[in-house]
Amino acid sequence: MSQFIEICKRTKVLAYFGSYVRQDDFVDNVSDINIFAITNDKSILLELASLGYSPIVLSESNFIDLCEKGDPLCYYLLYDSNVICGEFPRNVKFNLNNFTCERIRRSIFAFLSLAVSAFFRQDEISALSNSFRALRNVIQWKSCTNLNKIPIRINDLKDKCEELKLSICNEFSDIILVRRMKEALSLWSLDKVAEAICREFNMECVKPSKILQSVKNPLQVTYNQDGTVIVKDSSGNEAKLS
Known part of the structure; x- marks a missing residue:
């Protein structure tokens, strides 16, 4: 808690979220330790990252907007979190749609x-x-x-x-x-x-094994909604597979 004392002074709420708050689901050295802050101070993002966390920093207005739109991120922050300090904005509800x-x-x-x-x-x-x-x-x-x-x-x-x-x-x-x-x-x-x-x-998708057979030294793979993939190799060349 001592590492958050100064950060808490500059946030409306600071909380863990994700599997770290569900000890039965958390796997040490595999799961990320996610943390988020509601604040206008964007420098807190770098501070939390420097402490080894995977952070998200939102302004209060952006957070409320996410909840009203029904963005899943709001759902996770509201219902899968453990508050370290502060409190959520009042009367904020998640709009699942x-x-x-x-x-x-x-x-x-x-x-x-x-x-x-x-x-x-x-x-x-x-x-x-x-x-x-x-x-x-x-x-x-x-x-x-x-x-x-x-x-x-x-x-x-x-x-x-x-x-x-x-x-x-x-x-x-x-x-x-x-x-x-x-x-x-x-x-x-x-x-x-x-x-x-x-x-x-x-639908059928391109298997990773087919990518490996088709492209030498694949580096970046992007699956499209139709199951095709765009593959970029280590030389920067792109290929589309289906």
């Missing part, structure tokens, strides 16, 4: 892109973490769309996956186990993650 579900849906392929890119860079932690996030967001998207709810805790995510009869439940359970054991993903496992996600979209 179609925009919320769409934002979650669009993030799925962003996380998958990050996971595959990290795998090719041999960043094992990022590949694992973003694979988990991609699968998690499939469940959140389907739950948001069909049940008007966004599950957060791993046990709740598992329950909603089974309730909705999604086809990714086995892959999600597998990635949770690999994450807890802090093991590296194999190329085969990453292929299974990509296959499982695209199955929920009723």
Whole structure:
């Protein structure tokens, strides 16, 4: 707490959020320690980052705007956080709507892109973490769309996956186990993650193994909403695969 004394004086609220506030879900040296501040002092972002946290800093007006729009970030900050000091603005409510579900849906392929890119860079932690996030967001998207709810805790995510009869439940359970054991993903496992996600979209996607076969020294991978990928290699050349 001593490291936050001065920061607290310059914020309306400072809080942890994400898996760090859910000790059963937090995996040391794998999970990020997320923290956010509501303040107009943008220098706090660098201060929190220098302390080893993954920070988000928002002004009060930006935070309220996120909540009114139904941005999922507001939901996580309001309902998946542990306040260190201060308090949230009063009378702020989260407006879950179609925009919320769409934002979650669009993030799925962003996380998958990050996971595959990290795998090719041999960043094992990022590949694992973003694979988990991609699968998690499939469940959140389907739950948001069909049940008007966004599950957060791993046990709740598992329950909603089974309730909705999604086809990714086995892959999600597998990635949770690999994450807890802090093991590296194999190329085969990453292929299974990509296959499982695209199955929920009723389409075929380019597997990471095909990318590796088609492009020498792939560095950055971007999955499109139609399952195709844009791959940039270490020389800066781009290729589109389908």
